Amino acid sequence: xxxxxxxxxxxxxxxxxxxxxxxxxxxxxxxxxxxxxxxxxxxxxxxxxxxxxxxxxxxxxxxxxxxxxxxxxxxxxxxxxxxxxxxxxxxxxxxxxxxxxxxxxxxxxxxxxxxxxxxxxxxxxxxxxxxxxxxxxxxxxxxxxxxxxxxxxxxxxxxxxxxxxxxxxxxxxxxxxxxxxxxxxxxxxxxxxxxxxxxxxxxxxxxxxxxx
Amino acid sequence: xxxxxxxxxxxxxxxxxxxxxxxxxxxxxxxxxxxxxxxxxxxxxxxxxxxxxxxxxxxxxxxxxxxxxxxxxxxxxxxxxxxxxxxxxxxxxxxxxxxxxxxxxxxxxxxxxxxxxxxxxxxxxxxxxxxxxxxxxxxxxxxxxxxxxxxxxxxxxxxxxxxxxxxxxxxxxxxxxxxxxxxxxxxxxxxxxxxxxxxxxxxxxxxxxxxxxx
Numbered sequence: 001x002x003x004x005x006x007x008x009x010x011x012x013x014x015x016x017x018x019x020x021x022x023x024x025x026x027x028x029x030x031x032x033x034x035x036x037x038x039x040x041x042x043x044x045x046x047x048x049x050x051x052x053x054x055x056x057x058x059x060x061x062x063x064x065x066x067x068x069x070x071x072x073x074x075x076x077x078x079x080x081x082x083x084x085x086x087x088x089x090x091x092x093x094x095x096x097x098x099x100x101x102x103x104x105x106x107x108x109x110x111x112x113x114x115x116x117x118x119x120x121x122x123x124x125x126x127x128x129x130x131x132x133x134x135x136x137x138x139x140x141x142x143x144x145x146x147x148x149x150x151x152x153x154x155x156x157x158x159x160x161x162x163x164x165x166x167x168x169x170x171x172x173x174x175x176x177x178x179x180x181x182x183x184x185x186x187x188x189x190x191x192x193x194x195x196x197x198x199x200x201x202x203x204x205x206x207x208x209x210x211x212x
Numbered sequence: 213x214x215x216x217x218x219x220x221x222x223x224x225x226x227x228x229x230x231x232x233x234x235x236x237x238x239x240x241x242x243x244x245x246x247x248x249x250x251x252x253x254x255x256x257x258x259x260x261x262x263x264x265x266x267x268x269x270x271x272x273x274x275x276x277x278x279x280x281x282x283x284x285x286x287x288x289x290x291x292x293x294x295x296x297x298x299x300x301x302x303x304x305x306x307x308x309x310x311x312x313x314x315x316x317x318x319x320x321x322x323x324x325x326x327x328x329x330x331x332x333x334x335x336x337x338x339x340x341x342x343x344x345x346x347x348x349x350x351x352x353x354x355x356x357x358x359x360x361x362x363x364x365x366x367x368x369x370x371x372x373x374x375x376x377x378x379x380x381x382x383x384x385x386x387x388x389x390x391x392x393x394x395x396x397x398x399x400x401x402x403x404x405x406x407x408x409x410x411x412x413x414x415x416x417x418x419x420x421x422x423x424x425x426x
Contacts, residue, residue: 162410175374175383178405192406193421199405203381205374206403209350 034061046071075101094121152181167196250320262289343396369423
């Protein structure tokens with residue numbers, strides 16, 4: 001009888017082990033080719049969405065591609081961030097809905113620790129977005145660039161209308177300098193067609209009709 | 213005995229499920245059906261850009277001899293179709309892939325050749341320049357340079373050479389027009405030193421690139 005009980009216990013243990021193994025394998029297989037994205041959000045009880053689909057967990061596994069991560073909460077302005085998930089690369093996305101209602105603002109004022117955490121996450125978020133812009137567009141890594149012989153300077157800034165995109169600024173007082181700046185861009189492998197270029201010192205005579 | 217049978221059965225079911233998951237997640241690809249439709253072009257050749265031959269050139273796959281014909285390609289590979297244009301049409305190439313669809317269609321419909329576009333422009337250019345002059349109040353500060361037609365002759369691009377006295381702002385500007393029902397219409401509301409695809413999303417990028425190179 002005792003022998004039979006021991007056998008039964010072994011069978012149960014073996015079954016649990018097989019089930020555990022299967023769970024682990026299923027989980028691993030379901031995540032093949034996917035990358036872990038950790039979503040950190042303040043306030044923590046915000047509703048988090050990935051490509052407009054709500055997610056319950058703050059750690060999601062996604063296949064490579066472009067995604068929109070967003071967080072929303074009553075009394076706060078939605079925060080949204082586009083990010084390219086790369087294969088095998090873990091990422092942390094920081095979402096920080098901005099308090100808009102008096103209650104939300106008061107909540108933040110009364111929680112200085114959370115405010116401090118927000119500022120830290122905001123810094124990380126800006127760094128990630130800056131790095132993404134450079135990854136997407138290697139030219140930005142060479143900016144700002146100044147040529148005293150041109151003379152010209154090329155720099156960039158974040159686009160106000162296209163999220164995650166940038167514009168280039170060419171500064172030069174003379175047409176020759178601006179032409180030299182475009183030639184420099186081309187020498188860097190950039191096609192001016194692909195960029196919104198703002199000519200900082202240029203006043204278009206076709207529009208103004210003459211001098212500044 | 214019965215318990216052992218149950219255990220073996222449960223294990224089999226679980227591993228069967230795992231196998232199914234594995235196959236559906238990373239199953240062998242059955243390939244992609246590529247359908248190529250073309251007109252006004254000839255000598256179409258398909259190359260696999262993901263594989264090279266002994267001499268380093270891209271692997272030649274097949275010649276495409278009839279429009280609408282299908283061919284099996286690999287979903288993880290990139291491909292190139294080269295073609296020469298029929299009389300009056302430009303030759304070129306089309307690159308695509310990897311394709312993660314069961315069926316993928318490409319359409320080759322070449323633009324007019326440079327020679328044909330030049331001949332189409334003959335006698336028309338003064339009229340196009342008149343449309344430019346009508347559009348800008350201060351055009352007298354510029355000399356409209358000879359330009360070019362693009363695509364099927366419906367797009368025109370040229371440069372404006374400054375002839376005024378403002379030495380700080382005498383840059384060459386670029387302007388694009390499109391032939392519509394009402395005639396030639398300026399599509400670059402404010403001609404600029406370079407034309408950006410972000411600022412002028414309604415102008416085809418290939419036209420903008422060509423005008424930026426004038």
